[in-house]
Amino acid sequence: QSVLTQPPSVSAAPGQKVTISCSGSTSNIPNNHVSWYQRVPGTAPKLLIYDNNERPSGIPARFSGSKSATSATLGITGLQAGDEADYYCASWDSSLKIVLFGGGTRLTVL
Amino acid sequence: EVQLVESGGGLVQPGGSLRLSCAVSGFTLSDHYMDWVRQAPGKGLEWVGRSRTKNKKYSITYGASVKGRFTISRDESRKSLYLQMNSLKTEDTAMYYCSRLPYYDTDGDSLDAADIWGQGTMVTVSS
Numbered sequence A: 001q002s003v004l005t006q007p008p009s010v011s012a013a014p015g016q017k018v019t020i021s022c023s024g025s026t027s028n029i030p031n032n033h034v035s036w037y038q039r040v041p042g043t044a045p046k047l048l049i050y051d052n053n054e055r056p057s058g059i060p061a062r063f064s065g066s067k068s069a070t071s072a073t074l075g076i077t078g079l080q081a082g083d084e085a086d087y088y089c090a091s092w093d094s095s096l097k098i099v100l101f102g103g104g105t106r107l108t109v110l
Numbered sequence B: 001e002v003q004l005v006e007s008g009g010g011l012v013q014p015g016g017s018l019r020l021s022c023a024v025s026g027f028t029l030s031d032h033y034m035d036w037v038r039q040a041p042g043k044g045l046e047w048v049g050r051s052r053t054k055n056k057k058y059s060i061t062y063g064a065s066v067k068g069r070f071t072i073s074r075d076e077s078r079k080s081l082y083l084q085m086n087s088l089k090t091e092d093t094a095m096y097y098c099s100r101l102p103y104y105d106t107d108g109d110s111l112d113a114a115d116i117w118g119q120g121t122m123v124t125v126s127s
Helices: none
Strands: A009-012 A018-023 A037-038 A044-049 A063-068 A071-078 A085-093 A099-101 A106-110 B003-007 B008-013 B016-024 B033-039 B045-051 B058-063 B072-077 B078-087 B092-103 B120-124
Touching: A009 A018, A018 A106, A018 B045, A044 A063, A044 B078, A071 A085, A085 B045, A085 B058, A099 B045, B016 B033, B016 B092, B016 B120, B033 B078, B045 B072, B045 B078, B058 B072, B078 B092
Parallel strands: A009 A106, B008 B120
Antiparallel strands: A018 A071, A037 A044, A037 A085, A063 A071, A085 A099, A085 A106, B003 B016, B016 B078, B033 B045, B033 B092, B045 B058, B072 B078, B092 B120
């Protein structure tokens, strides 16, 4: 069902910056709100970004979101060991009338 | 404390039924859209469906893979959200989460982001 495409994995060293892409289509990302979640295995997902680039209270500014055309990007700066997790993008799809999740990206902090 | 607690998961045979509950505390259920989301073993997140509020006529939307088999409901007096699952298939095996959607635009439409999630309840469909 995933029509939001994410890279399966990304990696970077502590202190570095990483970006995770989320590629969609004209029926989802461009005219809807993208959110990003962090999921540590065995725990519930945690909201990092909503409305494309807004951070909920308590989420550090190291996490950022952006959107351009049919793609969205999550950026994480100052990588920490605790950032190792799976990251998911999500968006409403106006044609399917459902929420789509990306397939998830495993972040490894080297 | 704002909290969601799912219950009702377990082992069920293919073709069987199960009803999941999501108990809400720390906020008013009637003020919020609520989603069910699942994650099968080794797979990513999959949206199951959404329950909207009175201003959207309590409308409900389902994901393609569960439409016609699953039913979402809410009982605001019991502060609970429910997921009735019928005609279960082995591919419905997953951890099921309920979640709260607190963000809305100026038209009252959801921004489709869930800030609070329960701990999940596991559903295993197997003979």
